[in-house]
Amino acid sequence: MTIRLTLACERYDRTEALRDGRVRPAGVDLTYLPQQVEETFFRMARFREFDASEMSLSSYALGVARGDSPFVAIPVFPSRFFRHSGIYVRSGSSVTHPSELKGGVVGVAEWQLTANVWIRGILEDVYDLPADAVSYRTGGLLEPGRPEKLKVDLQGRFDVTPIEDTQTLSAMLAAGEIDAIYSPRAPEGFEPGGPIRRLFADSRAAEVDYFRETGIFPTMHVVAIRRDVYEENRWVARSLFNAFAEAKRLAEENFEETAALRVMLPWYLDEAAATRELMGDDFWSYGLEPNRHVLETFLRYHHQQGLSAQELKPEELFAPETLETTLV
Template sequence: MTMAVSEVPTLRTNLAEYAVTKALRDGQVSSDVVKLDFCGPTPAHSGFKSMVRENAFDAGELAIVTFLQAKAYGKPYVLLPAPISGRFQHHCAGFNIDFGHLDPKDIEGKRVGVRTYTQTTALWIRGILRHEYGVDLDKVMWMTLNDGHLAEYSDPANCQRLPKGSSIPDMMLQGELAAALLGEDMPKDPRVRTLVPNAQEAAKDWFAREGVVPINHMFVVHEDVSRQRPDIVRELYRMVVESRRQADVPSLFPPVGLEANRKGIELAIDWALDQRIIPRRLSVDELFDDVTGSLG
């Protein structure tokens, strides 16, 4: 990708429509400096693998865990200090009460379903189970549907692949899995309970102590864009922040800016290393370059 300063380039962009991106997606927030071709799939996470394996996009959203792995394995993307999505994850582990009550530590020695081991929701809820409830994550057999986004990465030994076409929610409801890490896919079923007791209250209590809203996706850009056209990167950041400003953003949502996100990103790094998702400790600052690190 080579871009002359005089031209208005079009960037292949993988960005879904959320409240915070709606004004950007529907053209209320636009630019004379850059055009965005929203050519990514729905849902956006279906494009993460091709982004990090084939450089399929020039810009867009990427799960924070996928980005940490991409950085560790030398992929050519750089982070902007602009979260696209984030939320508390305490409610994202569930079980069927028909098969008996489960406390968090009860999943040790049992089979727990998760779409992929490296899924960002899974990172956060496993970290909560480990650090708040003393769960030994190595004693759980994680039953997965898919491999992660990075070709270089292999799941830990205590992961096992489910048969193709398996439904984790159905298997959890039928008792074939003791519990499941599901996020938005949690069945709306009266038998389902959260593994974390009083999950909403626990999340509030955790936030009071940690001051972090877990990040799901952040905005990234190909390093060629940042190197050749720092003006475009600054413009992308302006557009994302403006789109967010026009939205009705929840009061508890990851902030913008590097320093405002430092603690949340550090926590993601700590837990990714602890859960054997990244091969080495990354520093927050190496995720940004001179251009993106000075934004905001």
Template sequence: MAEPVTLRAAIGRYPHSAAVLDGTAASPILRIEDAGISPVNRAFAPMVREGRFDLSEMAIATFLMAKEAGRPLVLLPVVMAARFQEGALLCPAESPLRGPTDIAGRRVGVRAYSQTTGMWLRGALADAGVPPGAVRWVTFEDAHEPGYRDPPWAERAPAGSDMLAMLRGGALDAAVFGNDLPQGEPLRTVFPDPGAAAKTFRTAHGFVPVNHLLVLRRDVAAAHPEIAPEIVRLLGGRTPPGGRAGLAPALLLAARLCADQGLTRRALNLDEIWDGTPLTVP
């Protein structure tokens, strides 16, 4: 029997991935070697720019930007992280902002303009009547895709600035935070009822917004097409049913939003998004 293929992987620890990372969910044809990257978003830039890992978690906006740029990455239909985003847009508790439409003309901080949480939130704001260019987006770092430049309606915060401190001090009217929301701060959500906004999104689109997926290096996928379905089996615990077809609505909306917001030049289609994914993956 052939030796299992060993993949050096940058994957976050979640309920559906812990057993794989611990080695208790075993495979006869595949071994996952944990690269130990924490938080996992630190893996995105080196994966995009130099293909540092065989297998990596990756934010959906980062992947779409990298795919358009011709990076040798292939997508697997595996959702690693997904959540509704409206609770991540925060403002001071005493802010005059009373809802998403009040964001127009304001200064909103975001780690990077390309951050996936920001991409989904800008889509929600656009649905409320506030297009991306109606807000002054203040960024703190570059995109993971090195060839990308922020659009004219984004500006870089002064070097060494802290987003939370700027929000506290009034230099920002609101800010987009990731999974780790500030604790013990006098802040509230810009969306008055994030739960209701989430229900509205799900009714309109039928899915929970996808934050992170899995990608393989193209050379690894081509050399070992048999391992892709095994990765999906081992790590597909957050994935909608139906494989590629089940993910199509989220991918197509994300591709459209990336184009609308200036993250990509145009919306990639599904054939382009899945280019290079082994045919063994349904």
């Protein structure tokens, strides 16, 4: 039996073989819909438009914690990102260390964004900036009028206020109306000589140090299957997991190709070697066990920041069919 499924996902090197058909999930006639993550998240969270999609880890965990998630995830992480580089201040700001933001005002597009959960947690754990030590303003980064995709109830634990529908966080930071922005996307004005700079002048060095101390390469997105699709054909979870793993394996083969460069970066082979020396061969791992510590840390942050009433366990996030390896 072959079933037809739609998958909405950004175009990544690690998923390209799924998009172009070199890898086909067993039993599935897959239609890969490449689109930007914001569009995918909004359409899947609000309208359930796709059979499966890339999804914000935080948004997915919200539904699991509430016990009413319309999705079931597999432990595939199409997006991972160190987030020290996602903290911005004015170019003329005297702030050079996160702890100096205590008592200030920080802009975030949405409280529940995965990147912002990671940033707040890292700043509290490592840099002496508790999440409740600043006030927050939510709204559009580049365009006005952005609402939270999902309703959150913080029960008054944090000072979070939406900005006006005519305002943007980028303009407010440039004008000095807020003190910083936490964001997965760069704000307007972040450019050479522009009014906005990163808080960490050498964010890469900070991120390398963070990995050496913690072993954490933050997970941003999972792959979620609509629950009705999963319940009708539970084998789909494992089939998709295996296909994503094979597509990633094919992408990793490019790191060994020396006859001709596969991407337009002259020293990417050296970069790949340096990354493996620091992070190991399987630095972009799928599956539960290689990511248990990363997920436990994220779920602790999620709970501490008022997004889940209880601290979830990593096993609660994923289809059980994807948690064990077949024994022979």
